[in-house]
Amino acid sequence: MADKLEGTITNEQGRIDKVLSERLTSYSRSQIQQWLKEGLVVLNGQKVKANYQVKPDDHFIIHLPEEKPLEVEACDIPLDVVYQDQDVAVVNKPQGMVVHPSHGHPTHTLVNALLFHLDQLSGINGVIRPGIVHRIDKDTSGLLMVAKNDRSHTSLAQQLQDKTTLREYTALVHGNIPHQKGTITAPIGRSKTNRQMQDVVDDGKFAVTHFTVLERFADFTLIKLQLETGRTHQIRVHMKYIGYPIAGDPVYGPKRTLKGNGQFLHAGVLGFTHPTSGQWLTFEAPLPEVFKKTLDNLAKPIDF
Numbered sequence: 001m002a003d004k005l006e007g008t009i010t011n012e013q014g015r016i017d018k019v020l021s022e023r024l025t026s027y028s029r030s031q032i033q034q035w036l037k038e039g040l041v042v043l044n045g046q047k048v049k050a051n052y053q054v055k056p057d058d059h060f061i062i063h064l065p066e067e068k069p070l071e072v073e074a075c076d077i078p079l080d081v082v083y084q085d086q087d088v089a090v091v092n093k094p095q096g097m098v099v100h101p102s103h104g105h106p107t108h109t110l111v112n113a114l115l116f117h118l119d120q121l122s123g124i125n126g127v128i129r130p131g132i133v134h135r136i137d138k139d140t141s142g143l144l145m146v147a148k149n150d151r152s153h154t155s156l157a158q159q160l161q162d163k164t165t166l167r168e169y170t171a172l173v174h175g176n177i178p179h180q181k182g183t184i185t186a187p188i189g190r191s192k193t194n195r196q197m198q199d200v201v202d203d204g205k206f207a208v209t210h211f212t213v214l215e216r217f218a219d220f221t222l223i224k225l226q227l228e229t230g231r232t233h234q235i236r237v238h239m240k241y242i243g244y245p246i247a248g249d250p251v252y253g254p255k256r257t258l259k260g261n262g263q264f265l266h267a268g269v270l271g272f273t274h275p276t277s278g279q280w281l282t283f284e285a286p287l288p289e290v291f292k293k294t295l296d297n298l299a300k301p302i303d304f
Helices: 016-023 029-037 110-117 150-162 234-241 289-299
Strands: 004-008 041-043 059-063 080-084 088-093 141-147 166-174 181-185 188-190 198-200 208-216 220-227 265-273 280-284
Touching: 004 150, 016 029, 016 041, 016 059, 029 041, 080 280, 088 110, 141 150, 150 265, 166 234, 166 289, 181 234, 188 234, 198 234, 208 234, 220 234
Parallel strands: 141 265
Antiparallel strands: 004 059, 041 059, 080 088, 088 141, 166 220, 166 265, 181 208, 188 198, 208 220, 265 280
8 A cells, every 4th residue: 555644524524425525625526435445445443335424533544545557648748847856746737728638638638748748647546637636727727736656645635635735816807896805605516507517505515715806907807816625616606606707717707708718817826835845835827928918908098
């Protein structure tokens, strides 16, 4: 066996597979269910099934499986590697690139590029998501941390679970936000009316987003956002929920919006503790050119 993850249930309720997938956000629920089937999840010293209902003070240990040989094809795709050493890498993902292969995107993803440009990647998430600790949407640009071995992956995943990482985004939203700062606390889950979308729902996963206004334009507001949790489409769903959807968002925004290559959302700041040295590392990535040009155009005076 390689490394392990462990913790104690506090206020969580429900099935063990659901609770663990909510706590360990870098692992999918299906991955955790597979580990349960393989007997790699131990609760209070006993192996349990996926439908086990957790209780307060339950202690879990997950024995992470050994790395598996990678089978996804490496592709010579240009990639902005901001930083790398023997344990971790930080990459600046361009807008329009999918993070890992899926049924609709079998190749030319970030993972395919990582396999070409980096000498090694962690295998905890299997052959489809090597090195991937967290994700951003296809049409969101910006920084991602990548694990080059399982020990680093475990450390980074634990930091995400403990909410000790720094993840700041810049977004352009519709409307003028009147107040300077705000916090959105609203549970996110699959939409009851459209299963392809996420929404704020009563039985959703706990989600918190903080925002600060950077600049106001005639019909738009530029904001900085900081994530406390990492739910699917969290920023996009939360901003729509409070009435200020992200400009250019083809799913959660209005049909008539600014021209671009998708939502004006950029993961510009990333910070975490290095798994080996213990040093705090912070990285910044500039806004994409289309984002910069749009802001410049919005700032220009209107000719009458």
